[in-house]
Amino acid sequence: xxxxxxxxxxxxxxxxxxxxxxxxxxxxxxxxxxxxxxxxxxxxxxxxxxxxxxxxxxxxxxxxxxxxxxxxxxxxxxxxxxxxxxxxxxxxxxxxxxxxxxxxxxxxxxxxxxx
Amino acid sequence: xxxxxxxxxxxxxxxxxxxxxxxxxxxxxxxxxxxxxxxxxxxxxxxxxxxxxxxxxxxxxxxxxxxxxxxxxxxxxxxxxxxxxxxxxxxxxxxxxxxxxxxxxxxxxxxxx
Numbered sequence: 001x002x003x004x005x006x007x008x009x010x011x012x013x014x015x016x017x018x019x020x021x022x023x024x025x026x027x028x029x030x031x032x033x034x035x036x037x038x039x040x041x042x043x044x045x046x047x048x049x050x051x052x053x054x055x056x057x058x059x060x061x062x063x064x065x066x067x068x069x070x071x072x073x074x075x076x077x078x079x080x081x082x083x084x085x086x087x088x089x090x091x092x093x094x095x096x097x098x099x100x101x102x103x104x105x106x107x108x109x110x111x112x113x114x115x
Numbered sequence: 116x117x118x119x120x121x122x123x124x125x126x127x128x129x130x131x132x133x134x135x136x137x138x139x140x141x142x143x144x145x146x147x148x149x150x151x152x153x154x155x156x157x158x159x160x161x162x163x164x165x166x167x168x169x170x171x172x173x174x175x176x177x178x179x180x181x182x183x184x185x186x187x188x189x190x191x192x193x194x195x196x197x198x199x200x201x202x203x204x205x206x207x208x209x210x211x212x213x214x215x216x217x218x219x220x221x222x223x224x225x226x227x228x
Contacts, residue, residue, distance in 0.1 A: 031214055042119075042202050042218030043159065056215050090158060094214055098206075104216060106158035 002027070004093050004107035012113045013081050021076045021110045025093030031055075032074040033104065034066055035090040043090055049074055050097035081114045088112075118142055121203050121219035129227055132193045136222045138186040138203030145217075147206035148179055150188050152199050153221065159202055162188075193226045200224070 005024045013019050025032050031050045035043035048056035049068035063079045072093075078085055088111050092104040121138045128134050140148075148165035163170065165177040165186055176189040186203055203219040 033214055033216070035216075035218075040123075040220070042204075042221050043216075045215045045217070048214050050214075058215070092214075092216075097214055103161045104214065106160070108158050111156075 004091055004105050006089075006091050006107035006110050008110060009108065010111045010113075012115060014115055015081055015083060017081050017114075018077065018079045019081060019112060021078075021089050021091075021112075022073065023076070023091030023093075023107060024073045025091075026105055029093035029095055029105075030072050031094045031097045032068055032072065033092045033094075034074070034076045035092065036060070037088040037090060037109075038086075046076065048097070055097055078112075083114050086112060086114045116141060117220070118217050119203055119205055119219040121222050123220050123222060125223040125225055127225045127227060128193055130193060130195060132226075133189065133191045134193055134224060135190075136188045136201055136203075136224075138188075138219055140184050140186070140203075140205050140217075142205070142207055142217075143184060145184075145205040145207050148186055149204040149206075149216075150175075150177055150186075151202040151204055151218075153202055154199050159218075162201070190224075193224075195226050195228065198224055198226045 033048040034046040037043040045058040047066040052068045068074045088109045091107045094104045150162040151159040152162045153159040165179045169178045174191045178187045200221040202221045
């Protein structure tokens with residue numbers, strides 16, 4: 001069984017550009033969450049989607065947006081990239097939307113470098 | 116103040132040592148607690164959930180003290196393969212009812228031969 005898959009694995013963008021990151025959850029998982037992890041820090045919550053609806057949003061600017069598709073895959077979009085957006089972007093899927101006593105499975109991440 | 120705080124380390128220990136990591140959380144509404152392990156440049160993976168009664172998985176023991184809002188992880192008989200970053204994670208649950216996981220900064224463990 002495939003785990004959580006993310007694409008691309010690495011990406012280099014220039015300041016001001018736009019980027020789209022993609023995530024396919026584990027089959028049967030309807031909840032997808034996005035996290036940003038900068039070097040030396042723990043992951044920080046960006047968004048959660050469940051059944052194609054946004055259920056949670058972290059403290060990130062409006063340049064960050066996401067959506068979930070009917071097949072439960074998800075995209076994270078970041079506009080007007082800043083150097084500070086350079087990070088590992090992680091997608092996590094889980095069975096339940098509230099994450100209570102259930103494991104969140106992470107993809108291998110997309111390493112974004114903004115130059 | 117961060118919602119979940121950990122000593123970032125690094126902890127450098129010899130093989131066979133016992134090492135303990137501590138974590139505190141500030142939101143008393145937190146309901147689920149976990150330790151995740153993250154290898155260098157890899158994704159986090161669940162190591163174990165943490166319950167008030169304490170739980171053990173082989174060489175790993177996790178404890179939760181809700182009154183003190185304190186979580187611990189004990190690793191006995193450390194192996195070279197235990198070298199990684201250990202992330203303390205909480206889920207608020209409750210009325211917020213989202214899957215938002217709140218991560219600590221992570222504690223780096225380096226086990227030396």
